[in-house]
Amino acid sequence: MLGHKPSLPLPPHRTPRSAVSANLATPAMSIFEYNGSAVVAMVGKNCFAIASDRRLGVQLQTVATDFQRVFKIHGKLYLGLSGLATDAQTLYQRLVFKHKLYQLREERDMKPETFASLVSALLYEKRFGPYFCQPIIAGLGEDNEPFICTMDCIGAKELAKDFVVSGTASESLYGACESMYKPNMEPEELFETISQALLSSVDRDCLSGWGGYVLVVTPTEVQERVLKGRMD
Amino acid sequence: MTGSMDLPAKGGFSFDLCRRNAMLEKKGLKVPGFRKTGTTIVGLVFQDGVVLGADTRATEGPIVADKNCEKIHYMAPNIYCCGAGTAADTEAVTDMVSSQLHLHRYATSRESRVVTALTLLKTHLFNYQGHVSAALVLGGVDVTGPHLHTVYPHGSTDTLPFATMGSGSLAAMSVFESKYKEGLTREEGIQLVAEAICAGIFNDLGSGSNVDVCVITKGKTEYLRNHQLPNPRTYASSKGYSFTKGHTEVLSTKIIPLKQKAEVAEGDAMEE
Numbered sequence: 001m002l003g004h005k006p007s008l009p010l011p012p013h014r015t016p017r018s019a020v021s022a023n024l025a026t027p028a029m030s031i032f033e034y035n036g037s038a039v040v041a042m043v044g045k046n047c048f049a050i051a052s053d054r055r056l057g058v059q060l061q062t063v064a065t066d067f068q069r070v071f072k073i074h075g076k077l078y079l080g081l082s083g084l085a086t087d088a089q090t091l092y093q094r095l096v097f098k099h100k101l102y103q104l105r106e107e108r109d110m111k112p113e114t115f116a117s118l119v120s121a122l123l124y125e126k127r128f129g130p131y132f133c134q135p136i137i138a139g140l141g142e143d144n145e146p147f148i149c150t151m152d153c154i155g156a157k158e159l160a161k162d163f164v165v166s167g168t169a170s171e172s173l174y175g176a177c178e179s180m181y182k183p184n185m186e187p188e189e190l191f192e193t194i195s196q197a198l199l200s201s202v203d204r205d206c207l208s209g210w211g212g213y214v215l216v217v218t219p220t221e222v223q224e225r226v227l228k229g230r231m232d
Numbered sequence: 233m234t235g236s237m238d239l240p241a242k243g244g245f246s247f248d249l250c251r252r253n254a255m256l257e258k259k260g261l262k263v264p265g266f267r268k269t270g271t272t273i274v275g276l277v278f279q280d281g282v283v284l285g286a287d288t289r290a291t292e293g294p295i296v297a298d299k300n301c302e303k304i305h306y307m308a309p310n311i312y313c314c315g316a317g318t319a320a321d322t323e324a325v326t327d328m329v330s331s332q333l334h335l336h337r338y339a340t341s342r343e344s345r346v347v348t349a350l351t352l353l354k355t356h357l358f359n360y361q362g363h364v365s366a367a368l369v370l371g372g373v374d375v376t377g378p379h380l381h382t383v384y385p386h387g388s389t390d391t392l393p394f395a396t397m398g399s400g401s402l403a404a405m406s407v408f409e410s411k412y413k414e415g416l417t418r419e420e421g422i423q424l425v426a427e428a429i430c431a432g433i434f435n436d437l438g439s440g441s442n443v444d445v446c447v448i449t450k451g452k453t454e455y456l457r458n459h460q461l462p463n464p465r466t467y468a469s470s471k472g473y474s475f476t477k478g479h480t481e482v483l484s485t486k487i488i489p490l491k492q493k494a495e496v497a498e499g500d501a502m503e504e
Contacts, residue, residue: 029260029261029262030261030262030263030264031256031261031262031263031264032264034261075490075491076490083264120320123320124320124324125244125245125246126245126246126248126249127245127320127321127324127364128245128247128250128363129246129247129248129249129250129251129252129253130249130253131249132264151320152266152267152292152297152319152320153264153266154266154318154320154321155320155324156266156267156290156318156319156320156323157323158267158290158297158298158301160298170295171295174295179468179473180472180473182472182473188477189474189475189477191480192475192476192477192479192480193473193475195480196473196475196479196480199480211483219490220489220490221487221488221489221490222487222488222490223485223486223487224485224486224487224488225482225483225484225485225486226482226483226484227480227481227482227483228481228482228483
């Protein structure tokens with residue numbers, strides 16, 4: 001009896017948490033659903049638009065509402081990366097590194113088609129241990145002809161003439177873009193269409209949303225806009 | 233660790249992320265599915281050469297990722313290859329063998345032979361023991377005549393007068409087995425290939441959209457992209473959606489003008 005101190009159980013919030021959250025007791029989630037994302041790109045008349053949501057989550061908890069998923073490679077070439085956020089950032093850093101070396105050697109910017117092949121090769125190199133990202137590449141090529149393309153996480157390119165989608169909200173995005181898209185839209189109309197498609201699709205996906213970020217690129221200017229969306 | 237980033241990658245596969253991915257899988261996260269070309273691809277030999285055919289649907293699980301992709305890949309001016317299986321694998325392996333054939337043509341100064349492409353493909357696929365998931369129908373015409381082969385992901389090959397591969401292969405093979413005969417003319421060959429692909433498109437859920445055909449004869453190759461379009465999009469409303477300007481709520485806008493790059497004119501070399 002003497003010396004026996006009754007010990008209280010540790011309160012739950014004091015137990016140490018590992019970096020990969022301990023509540024993986026949830027049924028097996030896909031690695032793509034760990035962070036949640038939605039990225040879409042559309043072609044207009046001599047212009048293109050690329051848009052993404054702004055949520056960064058850890059499974060069902062939201063950690064940031066201003067996460068950047070669309071990155072600039074050069075003035076007329078943008079890269080959107082959906083999927084695991086850490087792989088998206090690593091992949092972006094490696095690609096910017098390769099593009100900067102290309103710029104130094106060739107003294108010019110990379111064409112969008114060339115950049116798409118570079119991304120595809122980089123992803124296929126990791127065929128048996130891939131980066132968990134689905135890139136969307138959007139740019140203005142020769143004669144300011146818009147170019148968009150997407151790939152799966154091992155680099156299978158899909159060139160499209162109208163729109164490309166990726167992320168956890170991709171199924172809704174396919175439906176929304178399929179109905180709302182029209183060919184040869186001017187930049188103002190293209191902005192409205194891509195914003196409505198993005199906002200309506202992320203409203204049907206728990207893991208993406210919290211606003212939107214849209215870039216419309218024409219041969220003379222780049223319009224960046226932040227959209228107001230549902231914050232749930 | 234200083235060694236990892238010093239040398240640029242020498243080409244081939246890199247297994248850097250495998251340990252991390254295995255750890256994630258053990259913690260319960262499922263690996264994502266890759267884009268497949270659940271497909272119907274066919275080939276047949278007719279009197280003057282070879283006809284290859286393919287559908288144009290690329291799937292990602294149950295969703296159609298691409299409604300009009302290209303599954304007939306260029307290998308050499310006289311050799312083409314249809315690919316089924318994981319899309320990235322078929323594209324990468326056909327691109328790689330196409331480059332190797334080009335180098336071989338430079339080294340030998342001769343037109344490429346179909347068996348060369350066949351051997352390069354089967355040794356690569358066998359080396360990776362089926363993990364590179366590419367099922368191919370390879371056809372072409374060279375100095376020894378017309379040839380048609382199928383290549384399986386583990387590296388085995390067959391040489392056949394008519395062949396089908398992919399998820400729609402049974403539907404297409406039923407058409408070939410009933411209607412194929414030796415000594416078909418060019419028109420009959422194209423017609424039969426289109427019929428077999430249509431059987432795959434309409435009966436197999438993994439195949440769809442349009443029919444691509446490629447006709448290879450001695451000295452001439454014709455790639456008939458979208459030879460038939462049996463699934464037109466007829467339900468779209470002619471007016472479409474129209475959103476008025478200012479419809480979407482915007483929190484902030486930033487407009488950045490793009491500077492046109494100034495061209496520096498090459499000066500004349502200084503005269504000595």
